[in-house]
Amino acid sequence: MQEEPKPQFYCPECQVGLTEDDILDGLAVRRYDEVYCYKHFKEKFPNECEEHPGKLVSARCSRCGRPLCDDCAVELVGRKFCRTCKLARVHELRTGEVEGQVDEYPFEEDYRRKSSLPTLILVFAILGLVICGVFCLVAIIMYFVYRRKVARGEILPSKMATAGFIVAIVPLILMIIVIIIAVAAAV
Numbered sequence: 001m002q003e004e005p006k007p008q009f010y011c012p013e014c015q016v017g018l019t020e021d022d023i024l025d026g027l028a029v030r031r032y033d034e035v036y037c038y039k040h041f042k043e044k045f046p047n048e049c050e051e052h053p054g055k056l057v058s059a060r061c062s063r064c065g066r067p068l069c070d071d072c073a074v075e076l077v078g079r080k081f082c083r084t085c086k087l088a089r090v091h092e093l094r095t096g097e098v099e100g101q102v103d104e105y106p107f108e109e110d111y112r113r114k115s116s117l118p119t120l121i122l123v124f125a126i127l128g129l130v131i132c133g134v135f136c137l138v139a140i141i142m143y144f145v146y147r148r149k150v151a152r153g154e155i156l157p158s159k160m161a162t163a164g165f166i167v168a169i170v171p172l173i174l175m176i177i178v179i180i181i182a183v184a185a186a187v
């Protein structure tokens with residue numbers, strides 16, 4: 001009976017104990033100063049490469065399905081592999097023996113999740129129109145958060161967010177113009 005290895009790290013999201021071996025086995029991912037379990041890494045950094053912080057996933061290993069960024073994809077006879085699978089594939093091609101299927105990783109074609117932000121932006125923009133301009137400001141701030149998340153490949157873009165932004169920004173600009181005119185008239 002093998003002894004449970006002593007955890008060296010704890011996932012900051014679920015506190016599960018993790019070891020350096022878990023990182024090597026792809027069960028845990030080191031990101032910045034923390035080590036996350038695979039599930040929480042995927043949740044916190046949905047479209048990021050496991051090896052390269054800040055780099056987005058652009059392909060997947062054609063053997064184990066692991067997501068790869070441009071830096072970690074290795075090509076072999078026209079197919080993209082992770083480093084581990086490339087070595088295994090070379091071994092298979094040389095010896096003709098096919099090793100057992102490597103662990104399957106849970107996977108979706110598109111990592112970007114649907115976000116409730118666009119709906120919120122539109123709701124706040126409309127609230128801004130009918131109740132108080134402050135809601136418009138909140139909608140605009142949320143719009144910039146939304147834009148950043150889309151740029152980072154975390155969430156899916158939505159026309160609703162753009163619509164909300166327009167609904168929020170037009171009355172705000174009008175309000176600013178009115179204030180400027182009022183101030184100018186007062187002076």
Ligand SMILES: [Zn+2]
Nearest residue numbers: 011014037040
């Ligand atoms: Zn976790």
Ligand SMILES: [Zn+2]
Nearest residue numbers: 061064082085
């Ligand atoms: Zn692979």
Ligand SMILES: [Zn+2]
Nearest residue numbers: 049052069072
């Ligand atoms: Zn990478």
